[in-house]
Amino acid sequence: MPDILNIKNLSCGYGNGFHLHKINLNLPIGSFTGIIGPNGSGKTTLFKAISGILKPKEGILLLQAKNIAHFSYKEKAKHIAVVSQSVAVDSVRVEDFVLMGRMPYHSRFSFFEQKEDYEIAHRYMKLTGTYHLKDKLMTQLSGGEQQLVDIARALSQEPDLLLLDEATSHLDIGHQVQILNLLQKLNNDLKISILMIIHDLNLAGEYCDFLVMMNKGSIHIKGKPEEVLHYRHIEKVYNTLVVTDTNPISGKPIVLLVSENVHSRGQFSKTV
Amino acid sequence: MLPKLKYLFVLFFLLLFLLFAFIVSLMFGEVSFSLNNIVGILNSGEGNLKYAILMKIRLPRIVLGIAVGGSLSLSGAILQGIYRNPLVEPYTLGISGGAALAVSLVIVSGLESFASALALPLAGFTGSIAVIFFVYFFSVQRGNLQSNNMLLTGVMISFIASSLMMLLMAVASNQGLRSIIFWTMGSLDEPNILLIKIALTASFTGLFFSYFFARDLNALRLGEEKAVHLGVNSTQTIRFLFIIASLLTGISVAVAGIIGFVGLIIPHMMRLLAGNDYRILLLSSFLGGAGFLILSDTLARTIISPNELPVGVITGIVGGFAFMIILRKKYTI
Numbered sequence: 001m002p003d004i005l006n007i008k009n010l011s012c013g014y015g016n017g018f019h020l021h022k023i024n025l026n027l028p029i030g031s032f033t034g035i036i037g038p039n040g041s042g043k044t045t046l047f048k049a050i051s052g053i054l055k056p057k058e059g060i061l062l063l064q065a066k067n068i069a070h071f072s073y074k075e076k077a078k079h080i081a082v083v084s085q086s087v088a089v090d091s092v093r094v095e096d097f098v099l100m101g102r103m104p105y106h107s108r109f110s111f112f113e114q115k116e117d118y119e120i121a122h123r124y125m126k127l128t129g130t131y132h133l134k135d136k137l138m139t140q141l142s143g144g145e146q147q148l149v150d151i152a153r154a155l156s157q158e159p160d161l162l163l164l165d166e167a168t169s170h171l172d173i174g175h176q177v178q179i180l181n182l183l184q185k186l187n188n189d190l191k192i193s194i195l196m197i198i199h200d201l202n203l204a205g206e207y208c209d210f211l212v213m214m215n216k217g218s219i220h221i222k223g224k225p226e227e228v229l230h231y232r233h234i235e236k237v238y239n240t241l242v243v244t245d246t247n248p249i250s251g252k253p254i255v256l257l258v259s260e261n262v263h264s265r266g267q268f269s270k271t272v
Numbered sequence: 273m274l275p276k277l278k279y280l281f282v283l284f285f286l287l288l289f290l291l292f293a294f295i296v297s298l299m300f301g302e303v304s305f306s307l308n309n310i311v312g313i314l315n316s317g318e319g320n321l322k323y324a325i326l327m328k329i330r331l332p333r334i335v336l337g338i339a340v341g342g343s344l345s346l347s348g349a350i351l352q353g354i355y356r357n358p359l360v361e362p363y364t365l366g367i368s369g370g371a372a373l374a375v376s377l378v379i380v381s382g383l384e385s386f387a388s389a390l391a392l393p394l395a396g397f398t399g400s401i402a403v404i405f406f407v408y409f410f411s412v413q414r415g416n417l418q419s420n421n422m423l424l425t426g427v428m429i430s431f432i433a434s435s436l437m438m439l440l441m442a443v444a445s446n447q448g449l450r451s452i453i454f455w456t457m458g459s460l461d462e463p464n465i466l467l468i469k470i471a472l473t474a475s476f477t478g479l480f481f482s483y484f485f486a487r488d489l490n491a492l493r494l495g496e497e498k499a500v501h502l503g504v505n506s507t508q509t510i511r512f513l514f515i516i517a518s519l520l521t522g523i524s525v526a527v528a529g530i531i532g533f534v535g536l537i538i539p540h541m542m543r544l545l546a547g548n549d550y551r552i553l554l555l556s557s558f559l560g561g562a563g564f565l566i567l568s569d570t571l572a573r574t575i576i577s578p579n580e581l582p583v584g585v586i587t588g589i590v591g592g593f594a595f596m597i598i599l600r601k602k603y604t605i
Contacts (some may be wrong), residue, residue: 053497077503088356088494092548103491104503111278111551157502271589 002065004193005050012049012058013217019045021218022059027210028193029160032187034204035197036228037214038238046214047165048173050084050195064160077104081154082163086170087138087146092142094149095134098125099155117156124155128182137171144175151182155192162186162194168203176200180207181271205229205253213237229253275549278314282546285557290338293563297570298326302578332468339471340460340528341538343520345561346479348535349542349553350517352595353489355422356508358543358598362521363591365422366429367403368532371525373433374399376452380444393470396526400518403429408514416567458529460569464567471527475558479521482554485509485516489550531584533591534561540598543556 005027013019014196020042027033035043048054050061052068061068063079071079080102101124102117125131128148136148147167154162164183168176183208186192198204204211211228213220215237221228231244234255243256299305303325305313307421313322333481348361355520362368374395396485407429439457441449463469488509491499524531536559539553546552568590572581 048497051497051501053500072503072506073500074503077501080501082498084498088498092493096549101492102489103487104489111486120399136405187523 001030003027003062004029004031004064005195006051006062006065007046008060010046010049010056010061012054012056013045014054014056019180019217020049023219025212025219025222027161030187030193031210032184032194032208033196033210033212034208034225035195035212035214036201036204037220041214041237042217043214044165045217047082047163047197050074051080051163067272074104076153077157079159080163081157081159082165083147083154083167084149085166086143087150091137091139091226093134093139094130094136094252095121095125097138097149098130098134098153098156104157118185120158121152121156124152125149127155127186128152144171144178147171147175148182149177151179155186160194161195163196164194166199168198170198176203183207188244201229201234201255205255206247206250226253229255231255275552276463278546279552282348282552282556284561286388287555290313290504290559290563290566292333293566293570296476297337297566299332300570301325301330301456301573315351319537323561332465333569334566335472336460336462336468336528337474337569338562339468341523341534341563341565342558343524343561344470344534345538345557345564346475346535346554347517347520347524348561349539349550349557350489350513350520351535352539353492354496354513354551357423358365358540359423359536360426361539362400362517362525363406363430363530363532364536364595365398365407365426366433367407367426367518368525368530369430369433370403371396371399371522372456372530374402374522375455375526376437376440379451380440380448382448382526389464389467390470391521392467392526393474394526396522396524397518398522400522400525401515401527401605404514404518408510413576419458438505455529457581457582458530458531460528460565460586461580467527471523474523478516479488479554479558482513485513486550486554489513489554493548529582529584531565532588534565534587536598537587537594538564538590578603 002151003026005025007025011021011025012218023046035046037043045054047200049056052073063071065077068076083187098121099113099117102113102120107118122131128151130145130148130152132147133141133149140148141149151167162183168179182202183194183196187194208225210222211225213228213233214221220237221233229243229244234242234244241258243258245254245256246252247254295307298310299307305322305326310326312328313320316323344362350357351360351362351365376390378391378395407422407425412423432443437452439454444452484515488499488504490503491504492506492509496510499506539557542553542556542560544554565587568586569583572583575581
């Protein structure tokens with residue numbers, strides 16, 4: 001399978017300091033990859049480098065084997081769409097918001113959306129289950145609905161690669177799973193490659209077929225979830241105690257936290 | 273409703289409003305004419321005193337009102353989009369102050385008579401663009417716009433500019449002092465037709481070029497990063513928009529002095545009337561601002577007739593209250 005994205009020897013950061021050191025990562029087309037790691041480990045910085053907000057200081061990024069620096073802003077937006085932690089709250093109609101995803105396909109002088117734009121926007125609103133909200137204002141929606149609408153907006157860009165930066169962090173478990181199931185479906189049915197930053201290690205293990213664990217601006221380890229979510233890696237990178245096991249139904253790795261009280265009472269060694 | 277229909281409806285309404293403002297402003301003043309009178313006077317032709325009042329005094333004021341009101345309001349709408357803050361406008365950001373300081377320098381130094389009246393708009397533009405970039409870079413930290421910083425910086429720049437202007441007045445000759453005082457009060461009374469023509473041209477130019485960025489401004493409402501994700505070169509777009517806003521503000525200030533809050537009140541009302549989409553907001557702000565300033569000027573001319581108030585007094589009072597209401601309601605863009 002050819003790759004959608006290759007990151008070769010990437011170093012970058014703000015100002016004079018480096019926040020990312022020599023990142024190497026290849027994402028095959030149709031992959032579902034999770035990026036995990038503690039706060040400040042460079043996950044979001046990596047996203048900024050991919051989406052073009054930060055310029056690499058060293059190294060190169062290839063999008064479908066072409067140097068990403070050679071893409072125009074608009075061309076890039078036709079290939080990569082980004083969904084962030086939250087939508088800037090704005091009193092805009094849901095349908096108009098989703099239609100913004102069609103921006104990369106319009107020239108500066110085409111003033112109004114075409115019929116095709118409406119069709120595409122409606123298709124993805126139906127797919128994300130937000131079509132019935134189309135005449136509401138974004139400010140009237142719940143956090144979960146806003147995220148679903150934002151995903152519909154991102155899909156309207158018709159990207160090959162979808163980047164999600166903690167897109168489920170603020171949501172309850174029901175909405176988290178709803179969104180992750182949707183992403184899985186997009187990945188399976190539409191072959192959209194997915195790269196997401198996610199804090200919840202269990203969800204990362206359950207949904208992703210490849211994990212990248214970052215620490216202090218570098219990749220600590222990458223591989224299949226059962227390799228990456230090993231207690232030795234987690235304890236070292238997150239500086240915490242965990243127990244790992246296997247989900248009896250899905251067979252995916254699960255990670256359990258252990259309170260310090262339990263540990264200091266000595267029960268920790270007995271139960272494991 | 274389809275956007276096209278809604279936009280046409282809004283435009284039709286605003287054009288009617290502008291026409292209404294135009295006629296009212298022709299009719300009222302130190303001497304008032306009825307609508308029938310006006311038609312008769314215009315038919316009687318030149319040489320008549322009443323004809324001179326209409327065509328040589330009131331009409332140029334109305335034209336300047338369209339240019340300055342439209343420019344300031346449009347400039348406010350653009351700046352609010354960039355800063356994602358409904359309280360931002362040329363006056364509150366200190367851009368008008370910067371322009372005014374630069375223009376005062378030209379007046380005091382006598383460069384105006386030396387280099388022609390064109391030195392004034394040029395100075396206004398230079399002052400605006402200096403402040404606009406300064407405020408922006410001062411309030412951006414690590415790529416994030418700090419809204420509070422920015423408004424406070426703008427207020428401080430206004431203070432500094434007005435203090436420096438007082439300093440200039442203290443050292444200025446009598447002639448320079450008189451022109452600065454008259455001009456800073458903000459008035460549409462401008463005898464130099466060339467300056468009025470420049471202001472009108474600049475306002476239409478600004479309006480025309482702002483439409484190249486209407487879609488980009490829509491994307492910028494979500495923030496600079498998200499606009500990049502939608503394929504907008506945010507940095508470059510913001511620079512172009514700053515130049516347009518400086519042109520609009522600088523030349524308005526150079527010709528009409530400091531007229532505050534037009535850029536705050538009108539875009540705000542237009543958001544309520546037509547929505548937040550910049551494809552309609554830019555033009556509607558321009559038309560609404562033009563009509564509003566003409567009406568304010570008519571009020572300023574008639575309220576204590578035969579004397580006349582600076583129009584900045586009217587916009588300042590209305591705008592100050594509008595500022596507080598918007599601040600309290602915490603409107604978002």
